[in-house]
Structure formats: C-alpha cells, structure tokens
Amino acid sequence: MFFLLSLSSTSAAGAAIAASNFISLSKKTLSLHYLSLIKTARKPYSCSQFSTTMSINLNSHAFAGNPIRLNTPKSSDPFSPTSAFQTLKTLLLSHTHEPSSPDFKVLPFRKGRPLAGSVCDASGSGGKPSWHLGWLSLGECRAFLENSEVNLNEDSLVYLGFTAEDDVVYWAIDVSEATGLVSEFGARQFCFVELRTLMVATDWIDAKAMGELAVAGHARALLEWHTSSRFCGYCGAKTVPMDAGRRKSCSNELCKRRVYPRVDPVVIMLVIDKENDRALLSRQSRFVPRMWSCLAGFIEPGESLEEAVRRETWEEAGIEVGEVVYHSSQPWPVGPSGIPCQLMVGFFAYAKSLEINVDKEELEDAKWHSREDVKKALPFAEYKKAQRTAADRVDQICKGVEKGQNLSADFSVESGELASMFIPGPFAIAHHLISSWANQVVVNGAETHSF
Ligand SMILES: [Zn+2]
Known part of the structure; x- marks a missing residue:
C-alpha cells in the first residue's frame, strides 16, 4: 500500500x-x-x-499524450526504430557532421534527471518563466561527450519517437557517468532537473509543455528500466539492448531470453x-x-x-x-x-x-x-x-x-x-x-x- x-x-x-x-x-x-x-x-x-x-x-493526464510516440512505423519507414537505428549507426561510424535525413535530437539524462532549460516568454505566458527540454543534435552530443567517460555508440542511445513534419527522430542518452558535463551544461544555463520538479512546474493548460513532460517521463522510464535490467533474471548473464533500446536480450547464446520494459x-x-x-x-x-x-x-x-x-x-x-x-x-x-x-x-x-x-x-x-x-x-x-x-x-x-x-x-x-x-x-x-x-x-x- x-x-x-x-x-x-x-x-x-x-x-x-x-x-x-x-x-x-x-x-x-x-x-x-x-x-x-x-x-x-x-x-x-x-x-x-x-x-x-x-x-x-x-x-x-500529465505524462500521457506523448506527441512523439503516436504509432510505431513499420520497419521500412525511415522513422521506424529499425531504420533510424541503421541511420544512427552509419552516422556514428562515418563521424559525419553533415545533416542527415531524418535528423536526430538527443536528450541527455543524469541520474534520472532530464537536461532542461528555462525561458521567459513575455508574449506567451505573461513574462513568467517556462521550462523546456535540453535537446542536443547528434553533433553537439558527440562534442559534449568527447572528453568524458561516456562513449557515444549505438547501444547508449534509446529510441523515443519521431515527428514526421519536422523530419526528426528523438533519442535519450544516460550520461550519469560524465560528472564534468554538469558544469559544461551549466555554463550554457542548462541543468539536470528532477522530473518531479518539472512536473509541478508544468503549466497544465500549455499543451507543448505537457507534451515535453510526457516525452521526458517516457525517456526516464526507459532509461531507468535499462539501468535496472542489466543482467538476465534467468541465467545472470549480461543483457544487451535490442530494437533501438526498446527491448533487451540475454547475451548468453544458450539463453537468449528477451526482456521487455517494466x-x-x-x-x-x-x-x-x-x-x-x-x-x-x-x-x-x-x-x-x-x-x-x-x-x-x-x-x-x-x-x-x-x-x-x-x-x-x-x-x-x-x-x-x-x-x-x-x-x-x-x-x-x-x-x-x-x-x-x-x-x-x-x-x-x-x-x-x-x-x-x-x-x-x-x-x-x-x-x-x-x-x-x-x-x-x-x-x-x-x-x-x-x-x-x-x-x-x-x-x-x-x-x-x-x-x-x-x-x-x-x-x-x-x-x-x-x-x-x-x-x-x-x-x-x-x-x-x-x-x-x-x-x-x-x-x-x-x-x-x-x-
Ligand atoms: Zn539469460
């Protein structure tokens, strides 16, 4: 209870x-x-x-109505987890900084807290500050992580969803290991903020803010599940992410159990x-x-x-x-x-x-x-x-x-x-x-x- x-x-x-x-x-x-x-x-x-x-x-409700995960496209669609994952792999292997289609945006998390910024929009909300998520491009993400303990590879990114009209696929990454990032982001007035704080701070009549809260909630739940399911519950071997981080599989060839988000x-x-x-x-x-x-x-x-x-x-x-x-x-x-x-x-x-x-x-x-x-x-x-x-x-x-x-x-x-x-x-x-x-x-x- x-x-x-x-x-x-x-x-x-x-x-x-x-x-x-x-x-x-x-x-x-x-x-x-x-x-x-x-x-x-x-x-x-x-x-x-x-x-x-x-x-x-x-x-x-708060955390429902996520605007970037309406339907999961079929694997042939460029926005599907499978296709987007292939594009991501290619980008990471080629180290290219050229714009890709679809484009990628990455949301860093540290210890369950999403990166967030805040703006005062005089016209929109009467001069009151409102928070927004700290989305990075793949290039920005790579630059931030270059000197950190976190390797940017296809296994560290988790697929969140897409917006076809903007041609963007959204990802989350856990950067809890990279302590130096806090001050780096801080210098740009971005901070890792408790999701519960963002929840209370969200203006519930602001549909965009409610959408961002839902995206952050989904991402946090997925990353938390990845952290708590690092080992197979049947044989104890390590688990590896599958399907762009939407499920996991046991790495033991004799076991190969699938693990789904909890x-x-x-x-x-x-x-x-x-x-x-x-x-x-x-x-x-x-x-x-x-x-x-x-x-x-x-x-x-x-x-x-x-x-x-x-x-x-x-x-x-x-x-x-x-x-x-x-x-x-x-x-x-x-x-x-x-x-x-x-x-x-x-x-x-x-x-x-x-x-x-x-x-x-x-x-x-x-x-x-x-x-x-x-x-x-x-x-x-x-x-x-x-x-x-x-x-x-x-x-x-x-x-x-x-x-x-x-x-x-x-x-x-x-x-x-x-x-x-x-x-x-x-x-x-x-x-x-x-x-x-x-x-x-x-x-x-x-x-x-x-x-
Ligand atoms: Zn196993």
Missing part, C-alpha cells in the same frame, strides 16, 4: 489569495477549458450540462458513499500537512483490477466496496525508486459498508467528506501559484541561482483561509478523480462526470 505522492514538509508555496481573485480565475479557466472538455468528453463521463463549479479539465499497474480509487453524498479521503503521515488523497495500491498477481480495488479498500479502510467504475489512467514515471514506471488506473468505488477501520500501519487517517468540503479542498488559485513558484525555481536552477533542487520537488499549497485541507495538484490522477466527483452534475437522477 502506498500513496500517489511521496511528499515531505516544506516551505509554503505562497500566501493566500483573496477570495475574489480566486473566483475570477476560476471563471476564466472555465471558459478556457470549455472547448477541450467538449472535445474530450466521452461516455460515461460526458458532461451534458456544464457545472458552475471550478474544475481543471485536461486533454490528457510497467507496474496500480489501482487508485475514490471510494464514494452514494447515499450520503460523501467521498472517502485519507492521508499518510509523510504527506504535507492538510493534504488528503485517494486510496491506492499495487495489483497482486492473479488479481483483476476490480478485485484489487475491493481488496485495497478493505485492507486500508475496512470498507466493503460493491460497484467499481473505471475513470481513466495515468503513466507515473516518478514513483518509488527502482520502479521505472507505474500505470495508475483510476476508479470510482461505491461503498457497501460505511464504518471506517483504518489500518494505522499504512494510513494516518481516513474520513468521509461531504461534497461541499471536498470542493473547498480544490483551491485552484493555490495550484496555479504552486506551479508558478516551481517554474520560477526551475528558472533559478538553470541560471545557477538556486542549488539544492530537491527541495523544490515538493508540492505544497498554502491555502490559508481558503481550505482546511487540500487535494494533490492537477498533475496527479487523484486530483481528477476527486474533482470530477466533486463537480459532477446530476441530470434526472443520473450522475455525469467531467474528466
């Missing part, structure tokens, strides 16, 4: 926003998101009547008391003060998703669950270390019993909360402020002003008079499970939800 966010106490994200400002921001967001809501609405969560309460509606499914559920119009929220002692969230847990072998929802809810809160309804899912490449990528599968779980019996080894507390109380725990202005604070910190990290970036990986909301508790930010599926229930519209006795 674990919770979606592993957070520790940290300094407040900012002072409380006046209630009037909160309302005006909320209305603006409603109109901004109205179109995307209509486009993405789907049964059974389509929203036939628009709720007057604030909710943040996304085209996809994904760990996790159920996350909002337990609902339909009769009394309440939802069960819980907190763990390591959460920041006043933060409450959904129950969640790993799926056990031989178990269906619905069974996992019922078992976890019973084990953690002593509540019996009847109907289980799927909501949406989210890749989560920023979970516990040693787990390259979780898939958070979100559900509404309808309670059959209401008496709470908290497992104190797993949870600090679990309580039923009314819909009105849950709505108050979604302080939009504070989420926005936390995002901007994180974006400012990434900007400072990249410009060498701020050190100790681990601190900024934390997400904290200082909601003051606005809320006595709060829900995780819009980067987490827990936020959308909870807010879509809180903002659901009842039409002729039937519930509909916005995503």
Whole structure:
C-alpha cells in the first residue's frame, strides 16, 4: 500500500489569495477549458450540462499524450526504430557532421534527471518563466561527450519517437557517468532537473509543455528500466539492448531470453458513499500537512483490477466496496525508486459498508467528506501559484541561482483561509478523480462526470 505522492514538509508555496481573485480565475479557466472538455468528453463521463463549479479539465493526464510516440512505423519507414537505428549507426561510424535525413535530437539524462532549460516568454505566458527540454543534435552530443567517460555508440542511445513534419527522430542518452558535463551544461544555463520538479512546474493548460513532460517521463522510464535490467533474471548473464533500446536480450547464446520494459499497474480509487453524498479521503503521515488523497495500491498477481480495488479498500479502510467504475489512467514515471514506471488506473468505488477501520500501519487517517468540503479542498488559485513558484525555481536552477533542487520537488499549497485541507495538484490522477466527483452534475437522477 502506498500513496500517489511521496511528499515531505516544506516551505509554503505562497500566501493566500483573496477570495475574489480566486473566483475570477476560476471563471476564466472555465471558459478556457470549455472547448477541450467538449472535445474530450466521452461516455460515461460526458458532461451534458456544464457545472458552475471550478474544475481543471485536461486533454490528457500529465505524462500521457506523448506527441512523439503516436504509432510505431513499420520497419521500412525511415522513422521506424529499425531504420533510424541503421541511420544512427552509419552516422556514428562515418563521424559525419553533415545533416542527415531524418535528423536526430538527443536528450541527455543524469541520474534520472532530464537536461532542461528555462525561458521567459513575455508574449506567451505573461513574462513568467517556462521550462523546456535540453535537446542536443547528434553533433553537439558527440562534442559534449568527447572528453568524458561516456562513449557515444549505438547501444547508449534509446529510441523515443519521431515527428514526421519536422523530419526528426528523438533519442535519450544516460550520461550519469560524465560528472564534468554538469558544469559544461551549466555554463550554457542548462541543468539536470528532477522530473518531479518539472512536473509541478508544468503549466497544465500549455499543451507543448505537457507534451515535453510526457516525452521526458517516457525517456526516464526507459532509461531507468535499462539501468535496472542489466543482467538476465534467468541465467545472470549480461543483457544487451535490442530494437533501438526498446527491448533487451540475454547475451548468453544458450539463453537468449528477451526482456521487455517494466510497467507496474496500480489501482487508485475514490471510494464514494452514494447515499450520503460523501467521498472517502485519507492521508499518510509523510504527506504535507492538510493534504488528503485517494486510496491506492499495487495489483497482486492473479488479481483483476476490480478485485484489487475491493481488496485495497478493505485492507486500508475496512470498507466493503460493491460497484467499481473505471475513470481513466495515468503513466507515473516518478514513483518509488527502482520502479521505472507505474500505470495508475483510476476508479470510482461505491461503498457497501460505511464504518471506517483504518489500518494505522499504512494510513494516518481516513474520513468521509461531504461534497461541499471536498470542493473547498480544490483551491485552484493555490495550484496555479504552486506551479508558478516551481517554474520560477526551475528558472533559478538553470541560471545557477538556486542549488539544492530537491527541495523544490515538493508540492505544497498554502491555502490559508481558503481550505482546511487540500487535494494533490492537477498533475496527479487523484486530483481528477476527486474533482470530477466533486463537480459532477446530476441530470434526472443520473450522475455525469467531467474528466
Ligand atoms: Zn539469460
């Protein structure tokens, strides 16, 4: 059993926003998101009547909607992993600096952190800084690695995807061994930044930034898996990358087992008391003060998703669950270390019993909360402020002003008079499970939800 966010106490994200400002921001967001809501609405969560309460509606969850891995092309296509890998080999062998078709862009990672930069775009985001990934050309990558301990070869690059319109194939490379690169990149105002920090710093209405976050999440998950699967689990021999780094194979001729990237499914559920119009929220002692969230847990072998929802809810809160309804899912490449990528599968779980019996080894507390109380725990202005604070910190990290970036990986909301508790930010599926229930519209006795 674990919770979606592993957070520790940290300094407040900012002072409380006046209630009037909160309302005006909320209305603006409603109109901004109205179109995307209509486009993405789907049964059974389509929203036939628009709720007057604030909710943040996304085209996809953070880390989903990766724009460069829509479909894997057939091997004859120049953008396919096989063809791109051949082109890469040729380029590396010939040491050419001539432009190639397709062109290559490489994203360096160090200890799970992608290279990132930050710009202030006065026209685009009101002068606020926004981060971007530090893509290098193959030539730049070669130049950076020339005097380092890392060899640039076809086995060190991992295929991420392509954009046909730009004629570009994207790769990731792990440069954790090359310590000197930190200062070299730093001189150019690029820095290796925690993915969790970038996640909090991402403006969720900025589709391009959300796309970059998804690319970085995919790359981090793949590289983490490569690091943790260096040896065959059957015979102990070394594994070697195959298919442009998208799978691996045992190097032992007698074994030759194939190894595929690891994904760990996790159920996350909002337990609902339909009769009394309440939802069960819980907190763990390591959460920041006043933060409450959904129950969640790993799926056990031989178990269906619905069974996992019922078992976890019973084990953690002593509540019996009847109907289980799927909501949406989210890749989560920023979970516990040693787990390259979780898939958070979100559900509404309808309670059959209401008496709470908290497992104190797993949870600090679990309580039923009314819909009105849950709505108050979604302080939009504070989420926005936390995002901007994180974006400012990434900007400072990249410009060498701020050190100790681990601190900024934390997400904290200082909601003051606005809320006595709060829900995780819009980067987490827990936020959308909870807010879509809180903002659901009842039409002729039937519930509909916005995503
Ligand atoms: Zn083997």
